[in-house]
Amino acid sequence: MLAQQLINGVLLGSTYALFALGFTLMFGVLKVVNLTYGFYFSAGAFFALHMTKQWGWPIWAALPAAALASGVVAVVLDWLLLTRLRRINAPELASLMVTLGAVLALYAGMTTWLGPDIRRLPAGVLGGEALVLGDLRITEAQILILLATVILVGGLLALMRLTPIGLALRAMAEKPDAAGLMGIDTAKLAALVSLVCGGLAGAGGVLIGLNFNAIQPYMGEAMMLRGFVVIIIGGLGDVKGALIAGLLLGVVETLTAGYIDSGLKEAVAFVMLVAVLWTRPAGLFGRAHIQRA
Amino acid sequence: MMKRTHFLAGAAVLLASVSLPSLAAAQVQVGAIEILTGPAAAYGIAIKAGLDLALAEVNAKGVLGGQKIALTVEDSAGNKDQAINAARKLIGRDKAVIIIGPTLSNEMFAVGPVTNERKVPIVGTSTTAAGITEMGPYIFRTSLPESDVVPVTFKKAQARGVKTIALMYANDDAFSKSGFDVMKAAAEKLGLKILTIETFGSKDTDFAAQLTKIKGLKPDAIGISALVEPVSGVVLQARQLGIGKETLLLGGNGANSPKLGDIAGAAADGMLVGSPWFIAKPDAMNTKFVADFKAKYGKDPDQFAAQAYDTMKIVAQAIDRAGAADSEKITAALGKTDFSGVMGPFKFTAGRDPASSDGVVVLEMRGGKFAIAQ
Numbered sequence: 001m002l003a004q005q006l007i008n009g010v011l012l013g014s015t016y017a018l019f020a021l022g023f024t025l026m027f028g029v030l031k032v033v034n035l036t037y038g039f040y041f042s043a044g045a046f047f048a049l050h051m052t053k054q055w056g057w058p059i060w061a062a063l064p065a066a067a068l069a070s071g072v073v074a075v076v077l078d079w080l081l082l083t084r085l086r087r088i089n090a091p092e093l094a095s096l097m098v099t100l101g102a103v104l105a106l107y108a109g110m111t112t113w114l115g116p117d118i119r120r121l122p123a124g125v126l127g128g129e130a131l132v133l134g135d136l137r138i139t140e141a142q143i144l145i146l147l148a149t150v151i152l153v154g155g156l157l158a159l160m161r162l163t164p165i166g167l168a169l170r171a172m173a174e175k176p177d178a179a180g181l182m183g184i185d186t187a188k189l190a191a192l193v194s195l196v197c198g199g200l201a202g203a204g205g206v207l208i209g210l211n212f213n214a215i216q217p218y219m220g221e222a223m224m225l226r227g228f229v230v231i232i233i234g235g236l237g238d239v240k241g242a243l244i245a246g247l248l249l250g251v252v253e254t255l256t257a258g259y260i261d262s263g264l265k266e267a268v269a270f271v272m273l274v275a276v277l278w279t280r281p282a283g284l285f286g287r288a289h290i291q292r293a
Numbered sequence: 294m295m296k297r298t299h300f301l302a303g304a305a306v307l308l309a310s311v312s313l314p315s316l317a318a319a320q321v322q323v324g325a326i327e328i329l330t331g332p333a334a335a336y337g338i339a340i341k342a343g344l345d346l347a348l349a350e351v352n353a354k355g356v357l358g359g360q361k362i363a364l365t366v367e368d369s370a371g372n373k374d375q376a377i378n379a380a381r382k383l384i385g386r387d388k389a390v391i392i393i394g395p396t397l398s399n400e401m402f403a404v405g406p407v408t409n410e411r412k413v414p415i416v417g418t419s420t421t422a423a424g425i426t427e428m429g430p431y432i433f434r435t436s437l438p439e440s441d442v443v444p445v446t447f448k449k450a451q452a453r454g455v456k457t458i459a460l461m462y463a464n465d466d467a468f469s470k471s472g473f474d475v476m477k478a479a480a481e482k483l484g485l486k487i488l489t490i491e492t493f494g495s496k497d498t499d500f501a502a503q504l505t506k507i508k509g510l511k512p513d514a515i516g517i518s519a520l521v522e523p524v525s526g527v528v529l530q531a532r533q534l535g536i537g538k539e540t541l542l543l544g545g546n547g548a549n550s551p552k553l554g555d556i557a558g559a560a561a562d563g564m565l566v567g568s569p570w571f572i573a574k575p576d577a578m579n580t581k582f583v584a585d586f587k588a589k590y591g592k593d594p595d596q597f598a599a600q601a602y603d604t605m606k607i608v609a610q611a612i613d614r615a616g617a618a619d620s621e622k623i624t625a626a627l628g629k630t631d632f633s634g635v636m637g638p639f640k641f642t643a644g645r646d647p648a649s650s651d652g653v654v655v656l657e658m659r660g661g662k663f664a665i666a667q
Contacts, residue, residue: 001509008501108330116334118522118556130533137535212498213529214522214556218332222496257502262491263464
């Protein structure tokens with residue numbers, strides 16, 4: 001049973017990590033707490049639903065297409081909501097309030113348009129059968145989530161560390177004004193970050209929607225709370241940190257529910273959050289930010 | 294002379310404006326508070342559909358000698374504060390003489406005391422938690438409390454040889470918790486051994502930890518008390534984790550929705566759920582209701598729509614028998630309700646709950662659809 005519980009925990013944790021990847025990147029590079037992030041997650045799931053159901057696409061085509069579509073939505077929304085705030089150097093609270101208002105309107109609009117019902121991807125998109133190894137069981141959707149998480153984390157790390165774009169992104173994260181003076185087109189880069197983050201959120205929505213077989217407009221909102229905890233524990237903007245923090249949270253939650261008391265599962269995230277903020281306020285892997293005059 | 298005509302014209306305008314409200318008063322104001330937006334909107338929208346369908350029938354004849362009922366439905370979004378505000382608005386601004394709703398037991402616990410203090414009757418159509426009607430003499434409900442439905446389901450399970458049971462419930466929702474209390478009491482009364490009690494959150498999508506633990510204990514049955522979305526998630530994941538058909542799944546009132554089959558599909562097959570209403574119940578009134586509903590909305594009604602449909606008619610009858618659009622008289626008339634609708638014959642107990650649970654049927658999921666359990 002312990003082995004199955006550990007697998008359960010790793011799987012749960014990789015859904016948290018998958019969700020948090022784009023969120024932490026958005027925060028780290030663009031320096032905005034963009035609450036519309038959860039909406040791209042829902043949007044991705046609905047795009048994939050439409051592509052597989054109405055157009056009959058297979059999931060391997062619908063997944064990247066839905067991710068791309070959510071990325072485009074993210075670019076447009078970011079441009080509409082935040083360009084002006086960025087130009088006048090508005091305080092962080094302004095972008096928080098703008099995106100909070102926008103996301104409430106977006107969810108409500110989506111519910112009005114598509115209805116509040118829970119939908120599922122067509123049966124047979126993925127085999128529902130579980131892979132059985134002795135006593136252990138893992139489903140195809142779960143393997144897909146695990147694989148996608150590993151590939152996306154690897155890809156993001158490579159992008160950030162090994163490419164000129166990554167260098168520009170890191171420069172922009174460090175000091176946007178200075179990066180601009182060095183000839184980096186920060187507006188274009190911001191759009192690229194939005195595209196990537198929206199795409200990551202959309203892919204997460206499709207995979208997690210597949211795994212739990214439930215797609216509805218508010219599915220992104222339910223993930224936001226855990227997403228916040230994961231990016232704070234992992235360190236804001238830290239991709240590797242988000243992965244480790246997500247997995248850690250998933251495993252601890254699962255073991256708590258399995259061996260102590262399922263009533264305490266909800267508390268785990270917040271106990272961990274408080275503990276990390278007390279001992280390492282910059283996140284588990286973050287270095288204290290020093291600002292010199 | 295000029296002045297005089299002006300004065301007359303002014304007086305006429307004044308008179309006209311004074312007489313307007315009495316024209317409007319030819320309608321009887323009825324309010325409803327339902328969840329029309331947000332994650333739980335599916336319930337409120339089904340209820341509103343049932344109310345509207347019945348309202349069209351009622352208004353074809355009218356009440357109190359030809360007056361129409363004007364129904365104002367306020368959105369609570371599943372939020373207690375918003376539900377209270379809606380009640381205050383309906384009573385204060387719209388002068389509603391009676392209120393239908395709210396959707397969730399949680400909300401009723403917030404709204405009930407408010408309407409009771411204003412002495413306006415309120416009728417819950419979907420509130421099944423214990424202790425609702427005890428809040429005051431103006432609080433009614435037409436939905437059978439879970440304590441009437443769940444024991445029937447559990448008895449059926451016992452007849453199929455269930456001796457041990459694990460219970461799971463959403464611990465952040467009054468409806469789910471109350472359903473669990475009823476399940477626990479029913480299991481204890483029947484002498485079923487409760488192996489473990491596990492909880493989760495209403496918005497959770499992952500139940501693997503709890504289910505893996507339950508699997509290790511090998512119960513004959515698992516009783517789940519929650520709204521249909523988390524119940525479906527639990528059922529799907531139970532099957533993924535290899536909990537097979539040898540473990541009987543038992544649902545409370547929340548599982549009693551066609552959505553269980555929509556979301557969980559064949560994974561839910563074999564699950565037993567008690568219900569005060571069933572779509573294929575073969576009586577003339579019910580078949581007409583189902584056909585009318587389908588014609589108007591293009592989909593099958595669920596029990597929430599059925600309960601709302603009956604309730605609108607019960608309320609209209611009570612207004613008629615009260616002889617005036619007066620909250621106090623309507624409350625008295627409601628207490629004497631003797632009605633027959635799609636749920637079967639209906640009366641209130643002295644405690645303002647439904648009097649009879651004879652209509653309860655145990656349903657079994659087969660191929661993603663409910664059928665009457667053998």
